[in-house]
Amino acid sequence: MKGENSLIIRELKSEDLEKYSLAVKELLIETYINNFRIQDKQAEELCEDKLSLLAGYISTGSAIVIAAIEMDELIGFTWLYKHYFFGEKRLHVNQIAVNTRYRGKGIGKKLIQEAENQAIREGIKTIDLFVSEVNQSALNLYDKLGFNTERRYMKKEL
Helix, strand or coil: CCCHHHEEEEEECHHHHHHHHHHHHHHHHHHHHHHHCCCHHHHHHHHHHHHHHHHHHHHHCCCEEEEEEECCEEEEEEEEEEEEECCEEEEEEEEEEECHHHCCCCHHHHHHHHHHHHHHHCCCCEEEECCCCCCHHHHHHHHHCCCCCCCCCCCCCC
């Protein structure tokens, strides 16, 4: 990080997504390859689809994207949406990604803190997310930020 004052955490609008789409796509691809152990080509195709869906979600207001920008470079983001869980309105962290060069510098923490601020502004009292068991750094971050395991997604390969 060039300096604490050069980091901007802010919500992205549709026109911002156009500007930063390549950086968002690259971060999504890296996230899918590392967390879901899929091949590069499959990750790229999946993330192209996700990126085009995200543009629509932002324009309709059904997704919120908070970005970490330094020196006009998108270095991380979180993709959020509102949903109901057993009647409780929640804010869901759909994705969070930080450029590998900036990991360990508190960017993920700042993105989650801004998600918390967004939830508070919306009158939402709970934030939820899924995390991959192989992503130890994310598990550590969420533990430090006070997240608790509510349920566990399991699979059995046959």
